[in-house]
Amino acid sequence: MAKNVLLVDDSSTMRKIISRSLRQAGLDFGEIYEAGDGQEALVMLEKEAIDIVLSDINMPNMNGIEFLREKNNRPGIKDIPVFMISTETGDDIIGEAKSLGAIGALKKPFTPDKVNEVLGPLM
Numbered sequence: 670m671a672k673n674v675l676l677v678d679d680s681s682t683m684r685k686i687i688s689r690s691l692r693q694a695g696l697d698f699g700e701i702y703e704a705g706d707g708q709e710a711l712v713m714l715e716k717e718a719i720d721i722v723l724s725d726i727n728m729p730n731m732n733g734i735e736f737l738r739e740k741n742n743r744p745g746i747k748d749i750p751v752f753m754i755s756t757e758t759g760d761d762i763i764g765e766a767k768s769l770g771a772i773g774a775l776k777k778p779f780t781p782d783k784v785n786e787v788l789g790p791l792m
Contacts (some may be wrong), residue, residue: 671699673700674699674700674720674721675714677733677785680725681724687784694778694781698792709721711743721792725754726753726757
């Protein structure tokens with residue numbers, strides 16, 4: 670069954686690159702939704718049927734770590750899986766993200782093959 674994906678990144682260009690990589694990787698997905706930061710992502714999660722979130726870490730207004738914290742406090746959306754996609758993949762920041770429920774991380778830049786390898790089992 671195709672999964673609806675939410676891309677959370679403050680760069681519209683990066684959201685387009687991730688979206689294109691999902692398509693090129695041949696993954697089975699339904700709708701692709703977009704949000705420019707954690708605050709927009711929370712609104713989108715409350716109103717759309719999202720199955721998985723792909724989120725950047727460094728964003729204005731509400732970054733990826735703050736987004737995970739806030740999402741965990743909302744019963745209706747707290748169980749939606751989040752996968753981090755970021756230039757920051759140090760053990761400290763990814764460890765913090767995982768302690769807040771992130772199910773994994775992918776370092777930017779990436780190839781469609783890497784997207785398929787990492788995200789394929791989740792889709």
